[in-house]
Amino acid sequence: MPPANYPRLRVGEVATPKVAVRGAAGGAIMDAMPELPEVETIRRDLEPHVVGRRIVRTWCSDGPRYGDIHDAAGRAILALRRRGKYLLAELGEVGTVASPDAVSGIAARELVIHLGMSGRLFTAASRPDSPHLRAVIELDGPEHLYFDDMRKFGQLLVVRPGEYEALETLAHMGPEPLSADFDAENFHRALVASRAPVKAVLLGQRVVAGIGNIYADEALFLAGIHPGSRSVSRPQSRRLHAALKQVLAEAIANRGTSFSLYRDGHLREGNHYRELKVYDREDQPCPRCHTAICKTRIAGRGTHFCPSCQKPPRSTGNGRG
Numbered sequence: 001m002p003p004a005n006y007p008r009l010r011v012g013e014v015a016t017p018k019v020a021v022r023g024a025a026g027g028a029i030m031d032a033m034p035e036l037p038e039v040e041t042i043r044r045d046l047e048p049h050v051v052g053r054r055i056v057r058t059w060c061s062d063g064p065r066y067g068d069i070h071d072a073a074g075r076a077i078l079a080l081r082r083r084g085k086y087l088l089a090e091l092g093e094v095g096t097v098a099s100p101d102a103v104s105g106i107a108a109r110e111l112v113i114h115l116g117m118s119g120r121l122f123t124a125a126s127r128p129d130s131p132h133l134r135a136v137i138e139l140d141g142p143e144h145l146y147f148d149d150m151r152k153f154g155q156l157l158v159v160r161p162g163e164y165e166a167l168e169t170l171a172h173m174g175p176e177p178l179s180a181d182f183d184a185e186n187f188h189r190a191l192v193a194s195r196a197p198v199k200a201v202l203l204g205q206r207v208v209a210g211i212g213n214i215y216a217d218e219a220l221f222l223a224g225i226h227p228g229s230r231s232v233s234r235p236q237s238r239r240l241h242a243a244l245k246q247v248l249a250e251a252i253a254n255r256g257t258s259f260s261l262y263r264d265g266h267l268r269e270g271n272h273y274r275e276l277k278v279y280d281r282e283d284q285p286c287p288r289c290h291t292a293i294c295k296t297r298i299a300g301r302g303t304h305f306c307p308s309c310q311k312p313p314r315s316t317g318n319g320r321g
């Protein structure tokens with residue numbers, strides 16, 4: 001059952017300055033988008049409302065990123081999973097709903113959902129009045145599933161189970177950081193093998209899944225590693241491995257970070273923003289040493305770090321040892 005405070009839908013407010021502008025500097029944070037904790041929060045919110053429901057019909061707005069979901073109609077949602085920053089709805093034939101066998105692998109299709117920068121996926125009893133509504137998935141229950149996406153970087157796609165050729169990032173996704181598959185020694189080897197800045201490796205999704213700009217900065221701070229470092233020692237990679245698990249688990253516990261446009265499956269803001277140590281805290285004191293947090297650009301993304309706690313990598317030929 002929906003909670004008592006189930007949203008009075010105000011999707012049209014998405015673009016109002018009150019919501020779009022956050023952060024100590026007062027400016028909208030343009031390079032933040034939903035990462036693993038935000039997507040996991042949405043998954044947990046939606047799961048009890050959609051799993052077991054049959055998709056009656058679908059509607060999509062024009063555009064190549066949303067138009068490919070009509071094949072979902074007539075199938076039931078057997079499970080709602082997450083992989084990295086993707087939501088995966090397992091779809092099966094009507095009548096196999098809640099069958100353990102069906103959930104374990106006989107699902108006929110998967111609905112793949114990526115929120116992009118501003119995508120919002122939520123259930124509601126009636127169609128929201130929003131100019132940014134991109135898809136409607138009508139269910140055989142009191143609520144339907146809606147996808148609203150102001151900036152149009154999101155994506156919806158129906159594929160055969162596990163066939164992700166059209167989704168290169170998903171097809172080559174590294175291990176889930178909160179699972180046992182995320183092995184510290186393998187992680188260290190991958191960091192050593194890469195010649196890219198460590199932050200770029202984290203953002204790349206192939207070494208570890210689900211990390212974006214916010215949690216890369218936060219984990220590198222916790223591990224005491226400069227985000228531009230191209231050479232990471234075994235103790236450093238061990239610390240980073242643990243830091244990633246810690247920041248992601250804490251952010252999930254806080255229902256994600258609402259930086260600008262993210263809302264959970266009930267269109268509420270996440271609570272993790274005030275827990276951030278470096279992200280979006282340029283010129284504010286480091287919580288550990290009180291040095292002013294710096295902002296630079298690494299891997300094409302705004303990057304926050306403490307110049308004292310996260311020493312820059314030593315330049316080669318500069319009196320090593």
Ligand SMILES: [Zn+2]
Binds near residue numbers: 288290291306308309
């Ligand atoms: Zn510091």
